[in-house]
Amino acid sequence: MASLTLDGVTKSYGKTRALTELSLSVGDGEFFVILGPSGAGKTTTLKSVAGLEPIDDGSVHIGGTDMAGVEPYRRNVAMAFESYALYPQKTVHDNLASPLRSGRTGTYSRAEQDERIREVTETLGIAHLRSRFPRELSNGQRQRVALGRVLVRPAGAYLLDEPLSHLDAKLRAAMRAELKQLGAMSSTTTLYVTHDYQEALALGDRIAVLRAGQVVQVGTAAQIWSRPSDTFVARALGQPEMMLLPATVDGGRIRTADGALDMAAPAGLERGPVLLGIRPRALTVGDRDGAVTVRGSVRLAERLGRVIELTVRSHDTDLVAVVASAVAPAEGADVTLCVPPAEVHVFVDDTRWGSVAGKEDRDA
Numbered sequence: 001m002a003s004l005t006l007d008g009v010t011k012s013y014g015k016t017r018a019l020t021e022l023s024l025s026v027g028d029g030e031f032f033v034i035l036g037p038s039g040a041g042k043t044t045t046l047k048s049v050a051g052l053e054p055i056d057d058g059s060v061h062i063g064g065t066d067m068a069g070v071e072p073y074r075r076n077v078a079m080a081f082e083s084y085a086l087y088p089q090k091t092v093h094d095n096l097a098s099p100l101r102s103g104r105t106g107t108y109s110r111a112e113q114d115e116r117i118r119e120v121t122e123t124l125g126i127a128h129l130r131s132r133f134p135r136e137l138s139n140g141q142r143q144r145v146a147l148g149r150v151l152v153r154p155a156g157a158y159l160l161d162e163p164l165s166h167l168d169a170k171l172r173a174a175m176r177a178e179l180k181q182l183g184a185m186s187s188t189t190t191l192y193v194t195h196d197y198q199e200a201l202a203l204g205d206r207i208a209v210l211r212a213g214q215v216v217q218v219g220t221a222a223q224i225w226s227r228p229s230d231t232f233v234a235r236a237l238g239q240p241e242m243m244l245l246p247a248t249v250d251g252g253r254i255r256t257a258d259g260a261l262d263m264a265a266p267a268g269l270e271r272g273p274v275l276l277g278i279r280p281r282a283l284t285v286g287d288r289d290g291a292v293t294v295r296g297s298v299r300l301a302e303r304l305g306r307v308i309e310l311t312v313r314s315h316d317t318d319l320v321a322v323v324a325s326a327v328a329p330a331e332g333a334d335v336t337l338c339v340p341p342a343e344v345h346v347f348v349d350d351t352r353w354g355s356v357a358g359k360e361d362r363d364a
């Protein structure tokens with residue numbers, strides 16, 4: 001096990017800047033997720049730790065040791081890539097055994113090898129495939145075997161690059177739960193890259209949100225979900241996305257220009273333009289004491305499994321609300337929606353100020 005620290009890491013590929021002064025600190029045994037859109041620099045971050053790409057500036061420490069000039073195979077990290085190679089002529093069992101037989105990370109008795117392979121194949125749900133060859137597996141099964149090849153070998157840290165990306169939605173959800181368990185069991189430091197916010201929230205002890213090669217926010221799932229530091233983080237998490245409604249603070253009120261939303265401004269919020277951020281799932285049908293309310297009419301009601309996605313027109317504003325189907329009004333009906341003040345985020349210059357309930361410490 002090892003802690004990982006990146007300090008001021010900068011990396012360009014020719015004229016393309018992939019990372020700009022990126023700093024991260026991952027604790028010993030922590031399951032740390034890097035979340036970001038395509039091109040944000042996630043893979044480059046992992047490669048910098050693994051030593052597969054030389055960095056232009058800054059430093060990488062593993063277990064407190066500076067990795068400058070240290071070869072990848074001496075860094076005691078195991079990295080899984082999105083494209084996985086397996087030995088076609090070896091069974092699943094032998095594919096998993098080969099990292100343990102290479103001798104690079106110690107020698108293992110036959111019994112120890114079998115025990116690790118058993119543990120990993122059971123966790124990944126591939127124990128029944130052990131005598132098959134790669135050509136006899138589905139893509140999702142191959143991906144799990146390849147992940148198994150990384151996890152079977154003890155390492156100071158696992159670097160995992162979108163390891164669930166080829167799995168279908170149901171399997172992804174199941175694997176997420178299993179990986180979480182594996183993380184808790186092995187307590188090996190893990191740096192896990194994904195562009196899937198649900199995966200990040202489910203797995204990460206902490207999450208770093210990356211944009212254009214820079215860290216925007218680091219926090220627990222609860223922190224980045226309920227206190228996103230800016231509108232980029234706010235919209236990176238949640239489906240449908242958080243709505244951002246332009247409004248103005250004046251005379252102790254916050255109002256949208258059309259009057260669809262009109263509420264008391266919290267103390268300390270200066271006059272001027274703001275964005276009000278509301279998650280579609282934070283809205284409920286009806287009127288509640290102390291809640292922020294909006295009245296409108298239902299333009300669209302679309303069933304998404306057990307919930308209904310409503311598009312509600314209020315004055316000139318369209319609001320999206322995801323509500324339980326039992327309480328969803330029909331298209332054309334008048335409706336009152338409400339949301340707790342603490343769930344109406346206020347952004348000033350795209351940066352989170354607090355909520356309509358007031359200002360709070362970001363990390364409290």
Ligand SMILES: Nc1ncnc2c1ncn2[C@@H]1O[C@H](COP(=O)(O)OP(=O)(O)OP(=O)(O)O)[C@@H](O)[C@H]1O
Nearest residue numbers: 013016017018037038039040041042043044045195
């Ligand atoms: N070998 C390379 N040569 C040139 N540019 C590269 C190379 N590898 C990455 N880049 C560029 O560096 C930036 C960061 O790429 P990186 O692969 O780290 O992003 P990512 O967040 O992992 O993206 P994705 O989710 O699409 O895999 C991108 O602009 C990418 O085009």
